[in-house]
Amino acid sequence: MNSPIAVYIHYPYCVKKCPYCDFNSYGLSRFNSDPHSLEREYITALLKDLRTQTQADTPGIRQCRSVFFGGGTPSLMSGASVEQILSELFAVFPAADDIEVTLEANPGTIQETLGADKLRAFLAAGVNRISMGVQSFQAEKLKFLGRIHSSSDSLLAVENIRTAGFSNFNLDLMFASANEKLEDWLSDLETACSLEPRHISMYGLTIEPGTDFAVQRSKGTVLKVSEEDESLMYRRGCELLSSAGYERYEISNFAKSGFHCRHNLSYWSRCEYLGLGAGAHGFRDDEDWGVRLYNAPAPHDYIRRAGQNGDAVIRREKLSKEQAQIEFFMLNLRKAEGYHPDNYTDLFSENLPDSTSATIEQLVSSNLLQIDRGRVRLTDNGFLFADSVFEELALSLDSPR
Ligand code: SF4
Structure with a gap:
């Protein structure tokens, strides 16, 4: 059996674009179609992309070690879509016994009763890890970051994650936004720890070119704390997480023993991965130093290309x-x-x-x-x-x- 492969699957739609986000993500209001039609059209294209990118792989000779549904907001997808993608994928790369299948969720999409049903459907489809972008538990900070959810939405979402039957979940938190006090940041981390996730990721806010925040900064708006305060927040955050039993295993990632994110470790360990969906990229180690493949980023272009001949890869870069x-x-x-x-x-x-x-x-x-x-x-x-x-x-x- 050849070495196992990791698979990244991108879902580019979000309820609303956050002002700091430079991911390949698009607010639903940009599109004329309703969210269900957008999803159907996108999944059809993604399955064609999957078939094309795996046509040279003999089914069954490589296992799949991890799958990561990222975005965008993949928790906007239905359980049926996730199930369809996984069953086609596993027909080519059978799931390893200890496979990790992560799905990123926005708390604003899984906080209601319907959210719990959706989470159950994800679990039934094969997802076994949820990664949720809570960012903060403070109303002011959530508003500043343009998030669609409240702190109580996040708490309800965690309850739903547990009720649905997930024992492994991650919480993403962000620090260093303007006027944030060290105590507020540490209180966010304490709240996160009290929810007992297996994994916590913490990121300093960065102002990326092309975002709304970059425009605001060019007009003189202060969006971040000073570099010294950011460093202090990072150090103190690391100390707090360490005393709560979370080991730092990467710059921004902390986990309880045995719960490191296997998928991300694959990237950092130069393993091969398949990238499916708009703007996704993959890595194949089959020529000299490997080849990176880049999919068309804009959803309409991705759907059009995949629809024409199944090929949505717009660039193949041979690494030197x-x-x-x-x-x-x-x-x-x-x-x-x-x-x-x-x-x-x-x-x-x-x-x-x-x-x-x-x-x-x-x-x-x-x-x-x-x-x-x-x-x-x-x-x-x-x-x-x-x-x-x-x-x-x-x-x-x-x-x-
Ligand atoms: S929900 Fe996530 S992916 Fe979507 S715009 Fe906000 S930060 Fe970006």
Whole structure:
């Protein structure tokens, strides 16, 4: 049996676009069709995309290790759509016994009685993990972030997740928005911990180009706390989660023992994955340093392309050795466990370039990296400046050797 594969499935529609979001997501009001017709049309295209992207895979010879329904808001889909996608997918890549199937949910879509029914349908279809974007439990912050739900919606949604029978769920939280106090942030984390999710992700608000927040910032609106306050919020958040029994296993991801997100670990461990849906991308390790495949991002274009001949991939990018080297550091160092130098030698059949070894030494003496039991890892301080560490390492690969 070949090595198992991970699968990402994108659902691009949301009830409303959040002002900070730069994901490939679209508020439903942009479309003339009703949500059910949009869903039907999209799922038809997605199944064609699935058949095309797997036509060279002999059914049954590879297992599927994880599936992640992301978005957008995949909890807007019906259980029947999820069931249809999974059954076609598993006909090609049978589900591994310990498969992880995650579906992202917006609390505003699963908080009512109907939400509980929907969650039961997702569970029956094969989903076994819910990842919910609660972002905060405070009314002002939720309003500022343009979320469609209230704090009580999130609490009801968690109750529904449990009642439906899910034991494994994640809560996403966001910090560092303007005027946010450290106490408010820690209180958000405490509330999240009291709900006993197996996994918590926390992200600092970032102002991404092309978003409503970027426009507001260009007009002088202050949208974030200072960098110092953001760092303090991150550090104190890590401490709180650690004392509540959540281990940081990646920059933004914390889990109870045994509940790391297997799907995301596949990305960070350079495993192959299939990307289905508008704007999804996949990675196949079949040519030299691998190929990244990019689907058409706009839903209408994706549906049109998939409808014509089933092919919605608009770009196939062959990775160069240098790209693979940069990714090696960016992906491995995101993880708290870092990497062992042998991992590099095994993958590239050569030792680290001298310039990179020298950069690593420098980063160690600046307290950004540490060598711990033979593994190279970010320090606590390094987690705060991970992007600069990656940049330094990428530059070192560019330098003459
Ligand atoms: S609900 Fe999520 S994907 Fe949709 S716009 Fe808001 S942040 Fe983006």
